[in-house]
Amino acid sequence: MQKQNFLTKNQQIVLDLVEKSSQPLKAYSILFNVQKKGLKAPLQVYRALDKLVEIGKIHKIESRNAFVACKNSNCVVSNATAFSICESCEKVTEINNSKLSKYLSNFEDNSGMKYSKYNLEFFGLCKKCKNK
Amino acid sequence: MQKQNFLTKNQQIVLDLVEKSSQPLKAYSILFNVQKKGLKAPLQVYRALDKLVEIGKIHKIESRNAFVACKNSNCVVSNATAFSICESCEKVTEINNSKLSKYLSNFEDNSGMKYSKYNLEFFGLCKKCKNK
DNA sequence: TAATTTATTGTTATATTATAACAATGTGTA
DNA sequence: TACACATTGTTATAATATAACAATAAATTA
Structure with missing residues (x-):
C-alpha cells in the first residue's frame, strides 16, 4: 500500500x-x-x-x-511557517515573505545542528487594534 | 502597593x-x-x-x-526568543545570535502591524542524533 | 480472485495541560 | 490603623490530547 x-x-x-x-x-x-x-x-x-x-x-x-x-497555494510541506498574531483581537495572518523565509531556511549557528524546519510567531497589535 | x-x-x-x-x-x-x-x-x-x-x-x-x-544573564523581558529543538532526543537550546535577533526585531512587512514580540522554534537533528 | 498486508476508522476510556472561583493571608501605602 | 491590592491555598472543573483495541476498507501480491 x-x-x-x-x-x-x-x-x-x-x-x-x-x-x-x-x-x-x-x-x-x-x-x-x-x-x-x-x-x-x-x-x-x-x-x-x-x-x-x-x-x-x-x-x-x-x-x-x-x-x-495554509494560504500559500504552493504549500506542499509545512517546514517553514511564520505568523503574525494580534494580542488584542487574536487575528492571525500567515506571513509570506520570501526574504524572511530565505533568511530563516538558511540560518546556521555553531551548534552543529541542521535545521529542517522552523516556526515563527510574531506578536503585536494589528492596524485596527492599534488605532483604538 | x-x-x-x-x-x-x-x-x-x-x-x-x-x-x-x-x-x-x-x-x-x-x-x-x-x-x-x-x-x-x-x-x-x-x-x-x-x-x-x-x-x-x-x-x-x-x-x-x-x-x-533563560540562559541570557541580561534577559529582562522575554520579547525575543529563539530555540533549537532536536526532534529525536528533544534537546532544546536557546539560540543567542545577535544578527538573528536584530533581523527579527526589526522585521516589518506590509501588514501595518507593529511587532513587539516574537518566538522562533527551529527543528532538526542535533549533532549527536545526526551521527546515529 | 483470494489471501495478505497495511492504513484508516470508530469507540471508549483516560491522560495531560490549564483555568475559574473564592475565601484567606500577607504586604505596602495613606 | 485602615485601606487597597497582590499573592496564596484550595477545590473543582475546563480544555487539550492520546492510548488501546476491535472493526473496516483499500492496496498489493500470489
Missing part, C-alpha cells in the same frame, strides 16, 4: 471547515462543527488534523493551540 | 528547579518535584510559571508545552 496521496472523508471534512474559517479554529470547536457530518469523537478530528498538518494543508498556531489553513 | 520586583517563595522554588534542569520541564513534572516544598496544587505552579515567564526568567517552549530557564 503506497502512501496516501488524497484526502480521506474525515480529512476533507475537517479541511473544508478550516478553509472556510478566516481565523484559527480550536480542535474542539472543529469537533463541534463537524458532528453533524458524523465525526463524533475528538480522536477523529485530531487524526485528521495530524495528517493535514503533516502534508502542509493546515498549520498549527502553537501559542494558541489552534489551526489555520 | 508597587509592582513586585522580587520573587515570592513559590516563584523562587519553581525557578530554582527549572534552572537546575538542563532541559525543559513540563508543568506537572515541576509540580511533582516541588510537592515536598509545599506546592501542592497545579495552580500554584502555573501562577509561578506565569510570573516567571512575564519577567523573562523562564521561557515557554510552545511546541512542547515545557519551560526552560
Whole structure:
C-alpha cells in the first residue's frame, strides 16, 4: 500500500471547515462543527488534523493551540511557517515573505545542528487594534 | 502597593528547579518535584510559571508545552526568543545570535502591524542524533 | 480472485495541560 | 490603623490530547 496521496472523508471534512474559517479554529470547536457530518469523537478530528498538518494543508498556531489553513497555494510541506498574531483581537495572518523565509531556511549557528524546519510567531497589535 | 520586583517563595522554588534542569520541564513534572516544598496544587505552579515567564526568567517552549530557564544573564523581558529543538532526543537550546535577533526585531512587512514580540522554534537533528 | 498486508476508522476510556472561583493571608501605602 | 491590592491555598472543573483495541476498507501480491 503506497502512501496516501488524497484526502480521506474525515480529512476533507475537517479541511473544508478550516478553509472556510478566516481565523484559527480550536480542535474542539472543529469537533463541534463537524458532528453533524458524523465525526463524533475528538480522536477523529485530531487524526485528521495530524495528517493535514503533516502534508502542509493546515498549520498549527502553537501559542494558541489552534489551526489555520495554509494560504500559500504552493504549500506542499509545512517546514517553514511564520505568523503574525494580534494580542488584542487574536487575528492571525500567515506571513509570506520570501526574504524572511530565505533568511530563516538558511540560518546556521555553531551548534552543529541542521535545521529542517522552523516556526515563527510574531506578536503585536494589528492596524485596527492599534488605532483604538 | 508597587509592582513586585522580587520573587515570592513559590516563584523562587519553581525557578530554582527549572534552572537546575538542563532541559525543559513540563508543568506537572515541576509540580511533582516541588510537592515536598509545599506546592501542592497545579495552580500554584502555573501562577509561578506565569510570573516567571512575564519577567523573562523562564521561557515557554510552545511546541512542547515545557519551560526552560533563560540562559541570557541580561534577559529582562522575554520579547525575543529563539530555540533549537532536536526532534529525536528533544534537546532544546536557546539560540543567542545577535544578527538573528536584530533581523527579527526589526522585521516589518506590509501588514501595518507593529511587532513587539516574537518566538522562533527551529527543528532538526542535533549533532549527536545526526551521527546515529 | 483470494489471501495478505497495511492504513484508516470508530469507540471508549483516560491522560495531560490549564483555568475559574473564592475565601484567606500577607504586604505596602495613606 | 485602615485601606487597597497582590499573592496564596484550595477545590473543582475546563480544555487539550492520546492510548488501546476491535472493526473496516483499500492496496498489493500470489
